[in-house]
Amino acid sequence: MVYSVAVGRFLIESRAGALSSAVAAKGFTPVVVVADPPDATGWLTVTLGPQEDATHAKRLAKEAEAQGFDTWMVSWLPP
Numbered sequence: 142m143v144y145s146v147a148v149g150r151f152l153i154e155s156r157a158g159a160l161s162s163a164v165a166a167k168g169f170t171p172v173v174v175v176a177d178p179p180d181a182t183g184w185l186t187v188t189l190g191p192q193e194d195a196t197h198a199k200r201l202a203k204e205a206e207a208q209g210f211d212t213w214m215v216s217w218l219p220p
Contacts, residue, residue, distance in 0.1 A: 143219050144198040145172075148210045149187040157185040164189070167208045169201075188215065 161171040192198040202212040
């Protein structure tokens with residue numbers, strides 16, 4: 142299982158980019174994820190990248206929350 146921390150979900154690419162920049166400015170490594178296959182609605186999810194396991198992802202979520210970001214855990218099966 143791949144674990145990550147999501148910090149935002151947008152339909153507008155520029156908004157995903159703006160949050161990605163804000164996250165990077167706080168020292169995190171953002172990754173904008175597009176569903177595979179692409180979601181027909183076009184949602185873009187800003188994450189803090191894949192983590193080793195759920196424990197690391199939870200720790201990262203707490204760090205991001207301390208910096209003022211809303212977070213939630215996401216996971217998926219590896220390709």
